[in-house]
């Protein structure tokens with residue numbers, strides 16, 4: 511299990527009062543929000559997330575979790591899809607509005623340590639968000655983006671040119687290769703073999719398939735789980751996932767606290 515503290519990475523989180531710098535639609539139901547949040551932007555690690563108290567939802571007192579898409583100077587960026595009440599309300603905030611943003615939360619992705627390791631990131635839909643941040647910290651790799659249709663392929667041209675190779679797959683063939691993103695992954699793994707270290711974020715079905723493919727090629731795969739969260743700080747147990755520990759025993763761990771990133775072979779689906 512990846513615990514950044516063991517690696518000497520100090521994690522600290524705060525409930526920061528952040529001012530919205532800009533918000534605009536990216537495509538379809540997807541939005542990009544930038545907020546002035548110096549603490550969060552200065553302390554976040556790729557793969558961590560924030561828990562946002564959405565204005566207008568105070569009565570329910572619930573926050574919504576979003577991956578960190580980018581940190582530029584003192585600005586924090588979030589890429590989000592409108593799927594329900596909270597994300598719809600978030601899409602209505604305006605420049606100058608104030609948000610309470612708790613974070614950075616979770617363990618994040620372990621960055622590749624060995625020079626020979628080749629990162630292959632696999633994203634489904636808004637699962638591309640953490641890899642934009644990841645690519646700003648890791649010099650080169652491949653990012654494979656999958657979606658049902660062209661409208662779900664986000665930010666493909668935002669990865670550093672020449673250093674990051676981008677592959678696209680859509681189920682309906684409207685952009686890139688027709689089929690599932692794991693089709694692209696298989697080609698990458700045939701090229702890089704066990705030198706590939708896989709990082710994935712997306713729906714459970716995709717994560718599970720990525721984990722199985724990683725095992726068949728003898729690769730390590732780090733999967734970021736997308737679980738419904740309530741408290742986001744390890745108190746309510748709404749987000750538990752069964753994980754196989756190093757000694758072979760199985761335990762329910764909190765995705766918000768011990769995750770959201772777990773090694774594929776530890777996850778008991």
Ligand SMILES: Cc1cc2nc3c(=O)[nH]c(=O)nc-3n(C[C@H](O)[C@H](O)[C@H](O)COP(=O)(O)OP(=O)(O)OC[C@H]3O[C@@H](n4cnc5c(N)ncnc54)[C@H](O)[C@@H]3O)c2cc1C
Pocket residue numbers: 559574575576577578589590591592593594595596597598636639640735736737738739770
């Ligand atoms: C660690 C983490 C990182 C995330 N990062 C992003 C991100 O970068 N961008 C982004 O757009 N979304 C992200 N999400 C998902 C996002 O948190 C939910 O879409 C959001 O909370 C939905 O809130 P809502 O009030 O709009 O929808 P609700 O009204 O609560 O729900 C609307 C619909 O969305 C479904 N839903 C709610 N939460 C989730 C979830 N976690 N996963 C899948 N379906 C869900 C519900 O079952 C329902 O069908 C992330 C979730 C987690 C746990």
Ligand code: FES
Pocket residue numbers: 738739740741742743744745746747748749750764765766767
């Ligand atoms: S969301 Fe409450 S324990 Fe994880």
